[in-house]
Amino acid sequence: MPPAPDAAQREAARSLEVIKRMREAEEAILERAPEHDLEPSLDRIQGVMELLGDPQRTFPVIHLTGTNGKTSTTRIIESLLREMGLKTGRFTSPHLHSMTERIALSGEPISPERFLAAYDEVMPFVEMVDARSLAADGPRMTYFEVLVAVAYAAFADAPVDVAVVEVGMGGSWDATNVADGSVAVVTPIALDHQHFLGHDVESIATEKSGIIKPGALVVSGVQEPEVAQILADRAAAVGARIALEGNDFGLLTREVAVGGQQLAVRGLAGDYAELLLPLHGGHQAHNTVLAIAAVEAFVGGGEQRLDPDVVRAGLGAASSPGRLEVVRRSPTVLVDAAHNPAGALALREALEDSFNFARIIGVIAILQDKDATEMLEVLEPVLEHVVVSRTTSPRAMRPHELGALAAEIFGEDRVTVVADLPDALDVAAGLADEGGLGGGVLATGSVTTAAEVRMLLGVSEV
Template identity: 65%
Template sequence: MSKKRAVDPEVAARMAHVTEEILSRSPENVVEPTLDRVAQVMDLLGQPQHTFGLVHITGTNGKTSTTRMVERLLRELGLTTGRFTSPHLHDLRERIAIGGEPIDEERFLAAYDDVLPYVQMVDEASLAAGGPRITYFELLVIVAYAVFSDAPVDVAVVEVGLGGVWDATNVADGQVAVVAPVAIDHTRLLGDNIIDIATEKAGIIKSDAIAVLGVQEDEVMQLLLERCDEVGAAAQVEGLAYGVLEREVAVGGQLVSLRGLAGDYTDVFLPLFGAHQVHNAAMAVAAVEAFVGGGEQPLDADVVRAAFADVTSPGRLEIVRRSPTVIVDAAHNPAGVAAMADAIRESFTFHRLVGVVAVLQEKDASSMLEVLEPLLDHIVVSRSTSPRSIRPERLGEMAVELFGEDRVTVVPNLPDALDLAAGLADEGGVSGAVLATGSITTVADVRMLLGADQRGDRPS
């Protein structure tokens, strides 16, 4: 990644002001189930979302990592790429990248200024009809699609924000739709059973697209295949059309062999931990083969190796400090925590592992703690900077029921919690470590406290 550049103070001040304006809108966890507002702005802007190719990615866990892998592969092939992910760790601009780099302040502000008059027109009409303003997330999608069209990019790799059918990103039609594993999450918004959730996510599969389907529960896979039949999309199922051939733990990651839709790719180094990341890599290869050759032409194996060797996924089993080792992971639902726990057991040998855990109110904290209990020697319960964090005292009560009083400490202040956890980990000697997890905001806060790269990517 390029070195950090100096930013004009006036530009920085304007960026801070615009960020506040955007954040003042309804947050991304408060959604209105309609695409009408975003579609109206797109119409006024001349349909920028249809001016570039699109790989659209949904699922419950693994979306961001898969998005980053797909984008990195496409970039290694020489294509000009856009990337949209959410949520961000430290800065709104992380969500919108061109050529692998978050867009700079000037480019963000220029796009914001371009779209704002049209956003305000739709806001006024919506408010007059008794509806809401365009939300925080919707506005960022509008800015992203405007940026990608203006660049212009050859292809945008877009992660949905929530669900699929009504997600703001779905005003665009993906030539390739990727559905990562579906699990229970966001029940208040998507439904309290896996079929309702999968039905929402299936909405990104469009007519004549190629659907790359990751490993799913049988009932979810059946629903996805029915959606493909309904809209005339070609289904490519992991384990049948593509998949993982071999994987072994290696220093700093894994050595894997993958089967794509059109070719096999052996001896690929992936600098990420866990079986789930290898499945993400297999989906990424299949998605790129589908996009560039309809799934009928293999990629250059050296291109695949070069791209994956350079893949990063900040906040996903990321080591942000040594002595003691501090790992952050953005797992925020039971399935994500289970995948993280398996990866830690497989990839690390810690004599003592201390958790720093803060969870958001709408999450299944009890089930997450249940999965963490066999993994952690001690848990320090705290809260992140998110106003949606569960009160540490309440989370502590839940933890005591599972861990017992002797293995639980409640520290409401996160910096103090991190310090205490580091001290407890040091009791394990050189093989002691800290795991900070429970939410994206927990990870962002810990990364910031420890001075990790604030752009959410590999340090310069």
């Protein structure tokens, strides 16, 4: 008779079972309609939430929308709240390496065990809603909708003191909007996802303003006048209060510092000086201003100054993987998830502001549905040469097509087309090393580009 398994063997068997079940759950979720194939409606996610007992109403929510800066601002807000001793939930998208990154508990990606517990709780109701929708000739729940349901269930089960939730896209019909944020945060709004949100900033702002709920306090980054008016009108219509960067709070001073930047900020309830932020670029300074105002709005209705030492510690612990992140030295390799013209402009300004390379070689891979031409035009002044490639995404623009666009903007002698991203990275590193020290590599064009270069260089922490 074989000996009974010891504790270590039992633990190993349990771990293997968890890995297997996690892989099966991920595959089942990935089989659903992807994030860029949307069915604008809250009916399906509301149906699941109601069957679950509305877990999203068991904790307060800080809800974020906007075009760029959402993930960084979400992460900074959460870091500040954790430093105050609160148990936090964080929901962001898209992910860099694993879908579990999207759901974080107290700053750490959800464990496979907790993910599976929430998934098992949610799926019977997802299948009920799927059946109901299919019977009416409608679609099954999407990839994103299922992840939102899992996140809200996990936050309720934890439980969390507050959830900081980034929309996937838009606002009014985004699946996250089944929750009612007591604080609504709006980062700067620009053109992106026009085929879903509209072809002008007014249409996009109207859709994104849908996260503003009755009685909420809205904090908004700097906006175009017409956008600010749309947000103000929505706030007035639902009885919410609104505070605008540059009017009610703002950035007082900013200096580039070793490893980041030093800031002084005027919040809703007081000033905060000598804040060291370990993130690069003026856009991250403004994300920080917005984050501080959001936390003031949450903990004291915008009328209670935060402990400056807590703010300093919270900012010091903040991170934003894949956002102007140094992932290698010699030569220095930066990755950035910029995927639209506004993001590319923020990236260019940050490079000019915070780095002093003798030359920068770009590794550029962009998705087919993005404005590649304008992104390349924005980045051209700071890139000596571009190595055009593609990621493994089925939505990736073909290298020869992107290369032709780049040649029109940079000139053929400043463009190299390399079909595979690993080879493109090697070519760019070689070009950066030419002429001695001082060259750097920037890999950008999409979240997938940043993620795949991180993985190629052995970086997977988030």
